[in-house]
Amino acid sequence: MRPAYDAQTFDAWLAARIAQVEAALASALPPADALPERLHEAMRYAVLGGGKRIRACLVYAAGELAQASGVAASARDGALDHAAVAVELIHAYSLVHDDLPCMDDDALRRGRPTVHLAFDEATAMLAGDALQPLAFEQLATMPIAPALVVQATRLLAQAVGSRGMVGGQAIDCLHVGRALSDQQLRQMHRMKTGALLEASVRLGGIVSGASSSARMALEHYAAAVGLAFQVMDDILDVTADTATLGKTAGKDAASNKPTMVSVLGLAGARSLLADLGRQAHEALRPLGPGAACLAGIVDAITERDR
Ligand code: GRG
Numbered sequence: 001m002r003p004a005y006d007a008q009t010f011d012a013w014l015a016a017r018i019a020q021v022e023a024a025l026a027s028a029l030p031p032a033d034a035l036p037e038r039l040h041e042a043m044r045y046a047v048l049g050g051g052k053r054i055r056a057c058l059v060y061a062a063g064e065l066a067q068a069s070g071v072a073a074s075a076r077d078g079a080l081d082h083a084a085v086a087v088e089l090i091h092a093y094s095l096v097h098d099d100l101p102c103m104d105d106d107a108l109r110r111g112r113p114t115v116h117l118a119f120d121e122a123t124a125m126l127a128g129d130a131l132q133p134l135a136f137e138q139l140a141t142m143p144i145a146p147a148l149v150v151q152a153t154r155l156l157a158q159a160v161g162s163r164g165m166v167g168g169q170a171i172d173c174l175h176v177g178r179a180l181s182d183q184q185l186r187q188m189h190r191m192k193t194g195a196l197l198e199a200s201v202r203l204g205g206i207v208s209g210a211s212s213s214a215r216m217a218l219e220h221y222a223a224a225v226g227l228a229f230q231v232m233d234d235i236l237d238v239t240a241d242t243a244t245l246g247k248t249a250g251k252d253a254a255s256n257k258p259t260m261v262s263v264l265g266l267a268g269a270r271s272l273l274a275d276l277g278r279q280a281h282e283a284l285r286p287l288g289p290g291a292a293c294l295a296g297i298v299d300a301i302t303e304r305d306r
Contacts, residue, residue, distance in 0.1 A: 010296035062204025168192025194226030
């Protein structure tokens with residue numbers, strides 16, 4: 001049972017939040033003419049070159065849910081911008097490093113040459129390196145209670161470290177050409193892709209001072225959405241074309257990587273995606289109509305074409 005939402009209202013909300021985070025990202029990044037110019041230019045190229053901004057929108061949607069929290073609205077809105085910028089910076093760094101020749105060796109990202117091709121390998125590595133601390137600086141300067149800043153910082157650090165995103169990437173690198181069971185694959189996806197998506201939802205809850213029951217509902221939602229995103233990614237890898245995706249289609253099969261489609265088949269992956277979508281909507285039930293944007297994001301993820 002889905003919380004009802006109006007598609008037009010949701011689309012307008014989404015467009016507004018995407019524009020908001022684009023502006024916040026552009027001002028958080030060092031200017032391209034500041035020393036060292038080439039590094040800053042590469043950082044801006046990596047971050048500002050498109051992207052669906054799903055993680056940022058998850059931060060905003062979860063943060064705006066907790067209207068009646070102890071955090072003042074203006075401080076909350078400012079802090080949500082910082083948190084949304086932080087997750088997009090981490091995401092951009094992960095893509096830059098993932099595209100490097102020592103990892104996925106990809107030439108196309110967001111419809112443009114990858115950072116190591118547009119610049120050079122050393123600059124791409126350093127741009128990714130520099131985006132990480134900038135993300136944590138964003139959290140450190142959130143205009144909210146220091147205790148919430150500490151919680152948010154710890155959450156993001158744990159999500160993207162060796163027990164989260166980087167750990168998932170390490171498992172991925174180790175299993176090229178090797179089989180993984182359904183459960184092992186889910187675990188890898190939860191770490192590699194799910195952890196940052198989950199952290200985005202949870203950051204919104206922390207920053208806005210959500211109640212513990214709201215945070216619990218958000219956690220259930222986040223777990224389902226995090227995995228759904230990757231299952232959809234695996235489906236798109238075999239069903240969509242390179243021009244639509246803006247990245248190389250069919251890359252997983254070509255690199256002999258285990259995916260939800262290779263393990264479950266296309267129909268099995270689609271059925272899992274539908275289940276996860278239902279679980280995510282169900283998790284929002286206790287949150288009432290305020291969760292409309294979170295509901296819209298579930299459908300944006302499970303029905304996306306890129
Ligand atoms: C290299 C430390 C390190 C980590 C890399 C997330 C990740 C770990 C690599 C990305 C590889 C990949 C393409 C995974 C599939 C899921 C995913 C993260 C897709 C890209 O996210 P989107 O679709 O990208 O949200 P945009 O461009 O819209 O921001």
